[in-house]
Amino acid sequence: MNSTQLETFLKIVETRNFTSAANMLGYAQSTVTTQIKQLEEELGCLLFDRLGKTLALTSEGERLLSYAEKMLSLEREILLEVPANKEPAGEIKVGVSESLCYSTFPPVLLEYKKRYPKMDIRLQFIDHDTFPLLLKKGVLDLVYTLNPLMENTELTLIQKKKETLGFYASPKHPLAKSKSITEKDLEGIPLLLTSHNCSFRHMLLEDFQKMSVTPNIVLETSSKEVLKQFAMNELGIAFMPDMVANAEVKDKKLVRLNWKGNDFPIYSQLFIHKDKHIGKAIDELIKLITDK
16 A cells, blocks of 8 residues: 555545546556556455446445545655655645635735745635535644635634625626615615625625515625626626725726625635644745745
8 A cells, every 4th residue: 555546536526437537547547457456355355336337336435435545645744744855845735715726816826836845836716614624534634725714623723814795796787876875775686696605695684684675696606706707897786895896996897895794704714624734834834924
């Protein structure tokens, strides 16, 4: 058993497909098949049930999953911390909210790569509900998220910074020049919202319910780019983080409505698992984020 086989196993679990896993890893499908066959022979059990075109983990595969994640996480940590190199080298897996990748996070990554060219940063977009488990299992080393303030006894909150949400519309929209907008003004107005699992959407809909306002949702999407495009084309009012729309407001493609309704408190937050060792490579990335 080796880390290459375990990485292949995890990629198949992620994609539920041998061919897709092979393509993502840059292997021939026969190589992936051989690696899993060797792993199954060594463990003396089947890891996947192959039911036609459907691929599912066996109970043995389910048990291997958590160990494989932990072993690869420990391997990354060993490569980061054990060599006596003055310059950090290795890989960090970072979970990040999509909204932070529009303007806030990219400059941090560029500066980090400039300072530490031997380091690789692997990014994964995360959901508010699932990232604590990914940190606990070692799938992620660090999480940089944009959400309502979160408390979790298994996580260490390294930094929090107040951020803002806003309502955005085309400059031609009837509400664009209004001096004051509240929940009642949005009754019946086409709304462009984030997807069902997004905390921003939940905050807004809870607020509307308290104010007895029935929302007219015409679009639900996880893509902030799609929200902006629909808003710019006068197809509704988009509710999203202000940091996402800075460029469009500057170019006068969108306007931020003068919101006077209830507040929607959100924070950019930096998390690590409470038991995670913070070595030099991770510490330097944390410093760049907090300095930013």
